[in-house]
Amino acid sequence: MNIKLAIFDFDGTIMDTREAIVLAKQETMRQMGLPVADEQACAGTIGLSGKTGFQKLFPELSDEMLELCMQNYRRAFDEIKEKVPPTLFPGMIDTLDKLKDRGIMLTIATSRNGKSLREFLDQMKIAGYFSYVLAAEDTSQLKPNPEPVIKTLKDLSYSPEQALVIGDMPYDIQMGKSAGVYTCGVTYGNSNRNELREAGADFIIDSISELIDSKIL
Numbered sequence: 001m002n003i004k005l006a007i008f009d010f011d012g013t014i015m016d017t018r019e020a021i022v023l024a025k026q027e028t029m030r031q032m033g034l035p036v037a038d039e040q041a042c043a044g045t046i047g048l049s050g051k052t053g054f055q056k057l058f059p060e061l062s063d064e065m066l067e068l069c070m071q072n073y074r075r076a077f078d079e080i081k082e083k084v085p086p087t088l089f090p091g092m093i094d095t096l097d098k099l100k101d102r103g104i105m106l107t108i109a110t111s112r113n114g115k116s117l118r119e120f121l122d123q124m125k126i127a128g129y130f131s132y133v134l135a136a137e138d139t140s141q142l143k144p145n146p147e148p149v150i151k152t153l154k155d156l157s158y159s160p161e162q163a164l165v166i167g168d169m170p171y172d173i174q175m176g177k178s179a180g181v182y183t184c185g186v187t188y189g190n191s192n193r194n195e196l197r198e199a200g201a202d203f204i205i206d207s208i209s210e211l212i213d214s215k216i217l
Contacts, residue, residue, distance in 0.1 A: 025042045054069045099212070
């Protein structure tokens, strides 16, 4: 392997946003008069766009209702994140530093909207690590579709065999596999080792520090 490009997922991979997301989704369901899904069901939609996540939980909802869900969700998330602040996962800064020192280009491909993503990157003081970022509005298709990875490769002039997608959900692994790149699943986020293995992850790690320690990169 000769990895030159690392494509990170954000939620559940770089930053622990699970509690805030789940609580905001559940609050949205209460506001909309929908059955309130449990924690695991809500967490299972992390990594998809917000609208797609609600559609997965409530396939009977009209497009108009889904849009209303998203409006309510964004308001709820902005309020809840102040009470339940998301944090970087342990070892993240040190790992990003070491990857940069090795000359690996660091990028992000996420289904989070760009405004929210940039706010988190600035708040955590990690924006400078990432040379290229794709948020929800930057591609016509989102994970598990491979378009975010394909666009990243094309725009940065890397070949698939030079790239590694790092993510916590099967959607991340499926996105990377469909684009022909290497994939690494992390178990500390919102899914587990078996789900990542079944999705076809080439590597599975239990902490982000293992990217360095296990010499994957």
